[in-house]
Amino acid sequence: MSDFSDESAMTTHAGPHGYISSKDAYVKRLRRIEGQARGLQGMVADELYCIDILTQISAMTSALQSVALGLLEDHMSHCVAAAVAAGGEEGDAKIKEASIAIARLVRS
Amino acid sequence: MSDFSDESAMTTHAGPHGYISSKDAYVKRLRRIEGQARGLQGMVADELYCIDILTQISAMTSALQSVALGLLEDHMSHCVAAAVAAGGEEGDAKIKEASIAIARLVRS
Amino acid sequence: MSDFSDESAMTTHAGPHGYISSKDAYVKRLRRIEGQARGLQGMVADELYCIDILTQISAMTSALQSVALGLLEDHMSHCVAAAVAAGGEEGDAKIKEASIAIARLVRS
Amino acid sequence: MSDFSDESAMTTHAGPHGYISSKDAYVKRLRRIEGQARGLQGMVADELYCIDILTQISAMTSALQSVALGLLEDHMSHCVAAAVAAGGEEGDAKIKEASIAIARLVRS
Numbered sequence: 001m002s003d004f005s006d007e008s009a010m011t012t013h014a015g016p017h018g019y020i021s022s023k024d025a026y027v028k029r030l031r032r033i034e035g036q037a038r039g040l041q042g043m044v045a046d047e048l049y050c051i052d053i054l055t056q057i058s059a060m061t062s063a064l065q066s067v068a069l070g071l072l073e074d075h076m077s078h079c080v081a082a083a084v085a086a087g088g089e090e091g092d093a094k095i096k097e098a099s100i101a102i103a104r105l106v107r108s
Numbered sequence: 109m110s111d112f113s114d115e116s117a118m119t120t121h122a123g124p125h126g127y128i129s130s131k132d133a134y135v136k137r138l139r140r141i142e143g144q145a146r147g148l149q150g151m152v153a154d155e156l157y158c159i160d161i162l163t164q165i166s167a168m169t170s171a172l173q174s175v176a177l178g179l180l181e182d183h184m185s186h187c188v189a190a191a192v193a194a195g196g197e198e199g200d201a202k203i204k205e206a207s208i209a210i211a212r213l214v215r216s
Numbered sequence: 217m218s219d220f221s222d223e224s225a226m227t228t229h230a231g232p233h234g235y236i237s238s239k240d241a242y243v244k245r246l247r248r249i250e251g252q253a254r255g256l257q258g259m260v261a262d263e264l265y266c267i268d269i270l271t272q273i274s275a276m277t278s279a280l281q282s283v284a285l286g287l288l289e290d291h292m293s294h295c296v297a298a299a300v301a302a303g304g305e306e307g308d309a310k311i312k313e314a315s316i317a318i319a320r321l322v323r324s
Numbered sequence: 325m326s327d328f329s330d331e332s333a334m335t336t337h338a339g340p341h342g343y344i345s346s347k348d349a350y351v352k353r354l355r356r357i358e359g360q361a362r363g364l365q366g367m368v369a370d371e372l373y374c375i376d377i378l379t380q381i382s383a384m385t386s387a388l389q390s391v392a393l394g395l396l397e398d399h400m401s402h403c404v405a406a407a408v409a410a411g412g413e414e415g416d417a418k419i420k421e422a423s424i425a426i427a428r429l430v431r432s
Contacts, residue, residue, distance in 0.1 A: 065323070
């Protein structure tokens with residue numbers, strides 16, 4: 001399923017993860033992004049103009065960021081909010097974890 | 109070949125565009141990015157943990173930025189440098205065009 | 217106090233805002249960033265090498281982002297968590313508001 | 325003049341550095357950014373609402389990026405173009421150096 005080498009190290013929490021209501025929409029947006037990556041290979045193979053390729057990469061990066069921001073909001077509205085509402089340390093841990101993910105998005 | 113709706117509006121300058129020497133390497137990196145986009149669809153479909161998905165999106169964004177920065181350097185070393193060395197207004201125009209692409213990368 | 221033209225339009229919620237415990241540390245970091253902005257004026261006035269100026273701007277941008285990420289985490293740990301724990305629509309509104317601020321940080 | 329600890333390590337090339345024509349405009353923009361940093365200290369000291377502070381940090385980051393992009397374009401139009409036009413290895417070195425600065429801007 002995946003090209004990510006460190007996937008085995010990932011925490012794969014059980015249970016539904018909050019974004020399920022719009023799962024199809026996210027899959028569709030990611031499929032379009034996959035198509036953009038394929039289109040870029042064609043542009044490079046055909047030696048199209050470099051600046052045009054960069055324009056498409058910027059568009060693809062924006063689309064990817066937009067997916068990330070949507071997933072993050074869903075995550076905070078569901079997982080984080082549920083943990084906070086339940087009380088205890090889990091809420092703090094979820095907020096800390098989300099903050100680390102946000103820092104990574106801001107810096108990437 | 110492409111998912112980009114505005115491709116017909118693109119300037120497709122004739123001739124080799126400078127990055128040809130490492131064309132295969134770029135295509136390979138973009139193919140890997142395409143695989144990451146496909147992997148992300150699977151992660152969403154399987155409802156993996158949102159934070160893990162965001163981590164992979166950050167990795168994919170970095171990979172994409174890295175391709176863009178490589179292409180930009182190649183472009184400046186070849187197209188821009190050739191235009192500047194030839195003298196005349198074309199050099200200024202190429203630098204202006206590259207600056208606009210850089211601003212888009214910085215802001216996306 | 218401020219150079220921001222749209223400040224009059226800002227919501228200035230009453231009461232302590234969560235980051236008070238480390239207020240002095242934030243003020244100190246921002247004072248250092250102010251010093252960096254002053255240093256940059258000197259570098260431009262003295263016509264120092266452009267690349268060196270850009271290096272300092274990158275350092276200053278990173279310092280500023282780091283303050284923003286710290287404030288955001290404090291805000292989520294205090295204001296957002298309190299609103300969510302209290303129940304009702306206020307929690308959702310705070311998460312939505314934080315998400316908009318995050319999107320602005322990611323895109324700026 | 326400066327708060328930067330590594331300034332002594334900087335290359336301070338002699339001679340005018342290309343952006344001199346608009347030096348006053350850059351100094352003015354940086355002075356305004358300095359004022360924003362001072363305004364932020366007041367906002368934190370007065371415990372204004374965290375989201376409003378983040379909005380101002382985003383505005384300040386954008387202003388700073390805009391200065392960096394302007395300086396970079398000036399640098400390419402003058403220093404880099406002059407080195408390329410003169411022929412020899414210096415042109416390549418300048419392009420390589422500019423590419424590293426661009427990568428730092430994109431990633432910061």
